[in-house]
Amino acid sequence: MAEENAFLLMENISKSFPGVQALKEVNFEATRGEIHALVGENGAGKSTLMKILTGALIEDEGQITWRGKPVKINSPSDSQELGISMIHQELSLIPYLTVGKNIYLGREPSRPIPGFIDWKKLYSESQRQLDQLNLDVDARADVHDLSIAQQQMVEVAKALSLNADLIAMDEPTSSLTDKETEILFDVMRHLKEQGVAIIFITHRLEEVFEVSDRITVLRDGRHIATASTAELDQNKVVELMVGRELGEMYPYSPTEQRETVIEARNLSDGWELHDASFELHGGEILGVAGLIGAGRTALAETLFGLRPVSRGEILLSGEVVKFHSAKQAIKNGLGFVPEDRKLQGLFLNMAVRENVTMSATSLVSNLGFVNSAKADKLADQYVEKLDIRTPSLRQRVRNLSGGNQQKVVIARWLTLQPRVLILDEPTRGVDVGAKAEIHGLMRQLALDGVAVLVISSELPEVLGVSDRIVVMHEGRITGRFDRDEATQDKIMLAATGGENNAS
Template structure:
């Protein structure tokens, strides 16, 4: 990058401390016009704190923010937006009961005389923005009726309501389909062509190397360096992030696979999926892979008693079972780590101990009260077993990193001693170091005799952890691969609806 060009955004020596911890220790970052600048680091490295300082949510203890070389003091996200700095957050901040248009222009609704909302102008402006995103809904659509992926597109549309000088994308593709990712990358390319500076936060290496120009890395609240994307590689970035290399190669199982623990025979659930049959043995990891909408999560929810099947049967240890609710499934030894850990897997305002013991709190009573000692013993056991990094059980779960939150959810269900563990999107929004820990944990659980189902949208992940891979397309199983027979090519064919065994 030429140093003669004025940066659109510069953070210089940012320090932010909280009681007992220095979250940011003299962090500096420069974003140039027309640059896509990746910000990477493990969960807890300081990325979110740095962005909250930039957005006026936190005031820095030391350091300065510059916009086009002019020093500014950010006091709120609305002020940041007024200065041309727009945020697109991973966590959705939408009002379900309002329309798409109202959400996009919330706080800035066009007005007529006497303060009345100019609805025609509002809808017209919104539809013009939505047209550039090539989405299948309009300005009047109620946001609560949209899928999570389409709600994410509404968040992205917010950035296009102003003429920004800098846009910050925080894990923007976490809920998007491949087609929607392509639209997003086109939007980013358009912003880049207009000279907008972009900070792109993501744990997905393939995206980082596809669309960014430079990569800056934080570790333990400190700036560790900036690399030119075209002249670096994943291993160098990983070493900068976590201080070591990772071995992500697939390791063959060294343990014996046991009897069939879970079986589905011609299982159907209306239009969601049809005639699905598969088995999972003890000591085996079976991965489910497919495009969004293929039916993978819905199968897991049926097995866990959240959905009622319209046909077929589920067998545990060879016996047919019928679950009317998750309570029935849990009682029979089935646990589900859900796709949305924050919305479905955790109570973010509760402490670590209470989150971990929540499903079994009724079994931990001593007289009329819950036994604190029993709860703490369970938490301590799984904190050590899963290497959960937290100051103690009193820590609020919402304050933990994504990787440690995921370990709390896994620990919660392992403490129920299941025979079948279903893990849906185990590493979504988790950094590369924590991702490797979760992968190793899944393999270790299989070695201990658990029957494990892993649902993932990431091909490297499903290839890395699975003994067998079930490929799905539009609610049907296309192929069941072993670790020895699967390749990236035949897996892509299968999730596109082509059975590679039938291709000449």
């Protein structure tokens, strides 16, 4: 690349946290008008490197050069002044402020009289940013009324409004639908044409190959490779990321047919779920496929007592049950790993140990205090079982990498030893290695006799892990397949409401 095109040079960057060296002498560069994918397993150091670039963290050692000049980036405002902005992996919007106020937070346009904010301008400008992204979002709406995907797109709008020369995007697509992802890719390509450099972090390698020009791979805090996307393929990238032979992605061993554990008969929530009937046996994984909004989460929430049943019934081991709360469902042996783990599953400021054990201890101990040694033992057991990478049980969950946070939530549910485990998008944001581990774990649970219901938007995953598959469309079950007969085409057809063999 020509010298004048090299926007950013990061050299020999090292960063340690207590018990972890997150980055070891990493080199990274980004040039004008490129989309540079940054990939690696959970905990490889991707977010840390980007936080150093944008001043959220300070490197222990190393040198950053920006447009030919050495720079010190000590705070987010330093990086903003240089023309660098970032979309964070964790949503950083303030829920009880409007979208417009969030976009212009800390740099509100002022009226001619100093000290007075020009609200009209703030809202018209932020609305313009939103409209450019084809978003149906009102700049005056409160952020907490938006869906996660919409919030993610507001983050994008915010980064764009800074007119940055470089934008680092840390897993911006992890909660977007395919359609929103395509909109974002169009925006990225457009920015690239204008000469902006984009650093794109994602765990979906298809996305990397769809949109990036170059790829850098990190592993265990080290720089492993940088190459143009055209020279690589997915297998090669996985090999570089993992640095070892991967276990089989979808380990399958059929389990013996056991009795029906849970059954839904004509289940409706009077809103997004209509007339759903199915049986789930112990020892079996039932995959639920469908497009976003097909009613899969509604099904899970209705089974779990989070939504009232308006029609139909749920049977547990043949007996009709009515759950009026999640607590009742849990008492009856159900577990539910929700889709939005940051909001519903994790206590970020608490330690790994507390996060893993809190459900088990609150159910088990009726005296109200926790036996510390027992909690340690329980937490240890699950940290090992799920290969959660943490320097200690006392580490705050906030400090774990995204994928390891995910495993913490799953661990907590496993401590309850549920008879029925519902998992909603369990491997979203999880790297290939951890994904294989979670798949293996699900199969192991089935072998142990648990009835597993898994919702996934990734067809290869549904096809790979399930014994049987139901497909949903507009709140109804529109397809049912045994493992042997299921194909991507058949599922897609049912998911889009085409002719099918639903019974």
